[in-house]
Amino acid sequence: MAADRKPSQLFRNMNAKVAAIPMILTACVVFVGGTLWTITYSFTNSKLLPRETFVGLDQYERLWSSNKWLISIENLFIYGVLSLVFSLLIGFLLAALLDQKIRFENTFRTIFLYPFALSFIVTGLVWQWILNPDFGIQRVVRNLGWESFTFDPLYNAEIVIYGVLIAGLWQGTGLVMCLMLAGLRGIDEDIWKAARVDGIPMWKTYLMIIIPMMRPVFITTLVIIASGIVKLYDLIVAQTGGGPGIASEVPAKYVYDAMFLSQNLAQGFAGSTMMLLTVLIVLIPWAYLEFGGKKHG
Amino acid sequence: MVDHLAPTSAPLVAAPSRAADEPWGRKPRRSITRANIFLYGTLIVFAIYYLLPLYVMIVTSLKGMPEIRMGNIFSPPLEITFEPWAKAWSTACTGLNCDGLSRGFWNSVRILVPSVVLSIAVASVNGYALANWRFKGADTFFTILIFGAFIPYQVMLYPIVILLREMGLYGSLTGLVLVHTVFGMPILTLLFRNYFTSMPEELFKAARVDGAGFWGIYFKIMLPMSLPIFVVAIILQVTGIWNDFLFGVIYTRPDLYPMTVQLNNIVNSVQGVKEYNVNMAATILTGLVPLTIYFISGKLFVRGIAAGAVKG
Numbered sequence: 104m105a106a107d108r109k110p111s112q113l114f115r116n117m118n119a120k121v122a123a124i125p126m127i128l129t130a131c132v133v134f135v136g137g138t139l140w141t142i143t144y145s146f147t148n149s150k151l152l153p154r155e156t157f158v159g160l161d162q163y164e165r166l167w168s169s170n171k172w173l174i175s176i177e178n179l180f181i182y183g184v185l186s187l188v189f190s191l192l193i194g195f196l197l198a199a200l201l202d203q204k205i206r207f208e209n210t211f212r213t214i215f216l217y218p219f220a221l222s223f224i225v226t227g228l229v230w231q232w233i234l235n236p237d238f239g240i241q242r243v244v245r246n247l248g249w250e251s252f253t254f255d256p257l258y259n260a261e262i263v264i265y266g267v268l269i270a271g272l273w274q275g276t277g278l279v280m281c282l283m284l285a286g287l288r289g290i291d292e293d294i295w296k297a298a299r300v301d302g303i304p305m306w307k308t309y310l311m312i313i314i315p316m317m318r319p320v321f322i323t324t325l326v327i328i329a330s331g332i333v334k335l336y337d338l339i340v341a342q343t344g345g346g347p348g349i350a351s352e353v354p355a356k357y358v359y360d361a362m363f364l365s366q367n368l369a370q371g372f373a374g375s376t377m378m379l380l381t382v383l384i385v386l387i388p389w390a391y392l393e394f395g396g397k398k399h400g
Numbered sequence: 401m402v403d404h405l406a407p408t409s410a411p412l413v414a415a416p417s418r419a420a421d422e423p424w425g426r427k428p429r430r431s432i433t434r435a436n437i438f439l440y441g442t443l444i445v446f447a448i449y450y451l452l453p454l455y456v457m458i459v460t461s462l463k464g465m466p467e468i469r470m471g472n473i474f475s476p477p478l479e480i481t482f483e484p485w486a487k488a489w490s491t492a493c494t495g496l497n498c499d500g501l502s503r504g505f506w507n508s509v510r511i512l513v514p515s516v517v518l519s520i521a522v523a524s525v526n527g528y529a530l531a532n533w534r535f536k537g538a539d540t541f542f543t544i545l546i547f548g549a550f551i552p553y554q555v556m557l558y559p560i561v562i563l564l565r566e567m568g569l570y571g572s573l574t575g576l577v578l579v580h581t582v583f584g585m586p587i588l589t590l591l592f593r594n595y596f597t598s599m600p601e602e603l604f605k606a607a608r609v610d611g612a613g614f615w616g617i618y619f620k621i622m623l624p625m626s627l628p629i630f631v632v633a634i635i636l637q638v639t640g641i642w643n644d645f646l647f648g649v650i651y652t653r654p655d656l657y658p659m660t661v662q663l664n665n666i667v668n669s670v671q672g673v674k675e676y677n678v679n680m681a682a683t684i685l686t687g688l689v690p691l692t693i694y695f696i697s698g699k700l701f702v703r704g705i706a707a708g709a710v711k712g
Contacts, residue, residue, distance in 0.1 A: 118529075118615070119529040119534075119535050119538075119614065122528070122529040122533075123529050123530070123538065123541065125526060126541055126542070126545055126585060129545065129548070129582050129585050130541045130542075130544040130545045131544070132563070133556055133559070133560065133563075134548035134551065135544060137555065137560065138551060138555045138556065140558075141556070142555075153562075193446075196442075197443075200439060200443055201443075203439060205439065205440070205443070209698075211443050211447060213698075214447045214450050214451060215446065216694075216702070217450070217691065217694055217695075218450060218453075219705070220639055220687075220690040220691055220694035221687045221691065222642070222643030222644075222660050222690070224643075224645050224663055224664050225643075225660075225686055228663070228683045229453040229683060232460065232676060233453060233456055233473065238468065238472075238473055239473055240473075242472060242473075243473065246472055273450065273453065277450075281702055326550075330550045334552055334553065337645040337646065337660075340645070341667075344668060355552070358554045358557075359646075359650075368558065371554075372558070375552065375555045375557070378552040378555070379551060379555050382550060382552055386547070
């Protein structure tokens with residue numbers, strides 16, 4: 104166990120390097136190597152197996168002329184924007200409410216956060232059941248006497264993505280609330296006192312003082328939600344299976360289907376490269392803001 | 401208002417704690433004011449929205465099918481039956497085999513235990529090396545690792561298939577355990593590195609003076625002193641790995657599918673009559689493990705999330 108009595112320079116570095124081998128392999132082989140491999144092979148015409156016949160940008164042209172991909176992108180965009188806006192709004196609202204020195208704070212927090220412990224599969228299946236038009240909310244409201252009430256997002260291609268959004272928000276807002284609450288608790292009590300002394304109303308204090316002060320928290324939260332949104336897959340598989348038809352397809356599902364179901368590897372690679380590009384567009388400005396001026400933390 | 405605060409703020413400079421200024425602070429908020437009704441009203445409305453699915457799940461799983469077809473999903477069961485639970489656990493069908501979710505449950509356990517142990521062992525030693533035994537180039541690899549956490553898994557899925565196939569592990573549980581170890585590494589390494597960095601350096605130096613080596617310090621000092629962070633890491637990994645779907649479906653064979661994949665196959669299978677009560681029982685059963693962890697761990701779960709959130 105204890106390797107060497109005498110602290111030898113070479114041996115010390117050896118041990119640390121040996122301990123870091125899994126990290127180095129993961130970083131270089133899987134993360135960098137895997138990503139470069141996928142990007143490279145997205146320029147080939149690989150079908151069932153990877154092949155080295157390069158066809159330039161053909162796969163990307165096919166991708167962007169594929170209806171399924173365009174719908175996927177549109178869905179991701181709608182889901183992404185609304186999910187960002189609403190989870191920040193609701194998350195901040197809940198955090199601000201919980202921060203009012205209320206009673207039962209722990210109970211409320213536990214209730215708001217528990218869906219986050221559940222998988223997207225469980226989330227998707229529960230909401231599939233609740234939104235089921237024959238048994239769920241629609242039926243309940245109709246039984247109450249409002250016969251023409253229609254609320255069947257999972258069976259209506261026009262609004263299916265909003266049905267997914269309801270479930271996604273249910274699962275994810277608790278996390279945002281937690282991050283926001285931590286941010287609010289980090290704000291000096293004196294700020295509140297000063298605002299009260301000056302007679303600034305509470306909503307104005309939040310809007311003009313607290314939220315600007317919480318900018319780093321908002322940015323970190325934004326990056327976390329955004330990188331989660333791009334990965335959206337399980338929820339769709341469980342809740343709608345991409346349907347009705349292809350109305351609720353998302354890029355991650357497109358990629359999976361192309362690679363593992365329809366033996367169209369290079370299409371999947373091209374799709375996943377586009378996903379990577381999307382993430383980089385979010386990530387690089389953030390990394391620049393976060394680490395650009397300061398020393399690396 | 402200003403004269404009211406002036407006498408209090410002067411002596412409070414030395415100890416500006418929240419408790420000390422309570423008598424002069426906000427008005428007591430216990431009374432039923434309009435603001436309070438709004439406050440608690442909003443919270444309760446949200447609480448209902450968050451609790452509703454759990455309630456519907458439980459209620460549905462305790463009803464018989466005739467009652468489900470007649471009644472509404474929010475009404476409590478007239479006749480409580482545990483048959484759907486038994487069926488979900490032991491006889492529900494997924495395509496070919498009909499031995500229920502129990503198979504998936506045990507697969508998940510067989511995936512979970514080695515994955516949690518291996519990923520935490522690797523990441524804690526790695527975080528320790530990064531915090532206390534820095535070597536040249538370590539920061540570069542660490543930065544790549546952290547960036548890797550944000551890269552969509554989809555770009556790495558197929559290369560990993562090839563790697564696992566080369567190693568002869570594609571489709572096996574061992575392969576999936578390796579995948580979980582790899583993808584758990586960024587966040588766990590960060591967690592451990594930050595924790596070990598925050599420990600007093602004198603401790604480490606004293607041990608060095610006493611002649612302890614890399615592993616000696618890790619096992620005799622670092623490990624016993626960092627049990628809380630290990631608990632946080634375990635919570636993070638157990639919920640994360642249990643809830644995984646994508647890796648399970650790609651890197652294992654149908655008879656080794658984890659519980660989430662099997663659940664999805666049971667509920668979304670197109671054959672046969674839909675038994676909603678069995679589906680909901682199966683859904684609860686799958687959610688039970690992370691939920692139990694969540695309710696037991698309480699504050700530590702939140703800490704895990706916060707640690708996971710502060711990437712970089």
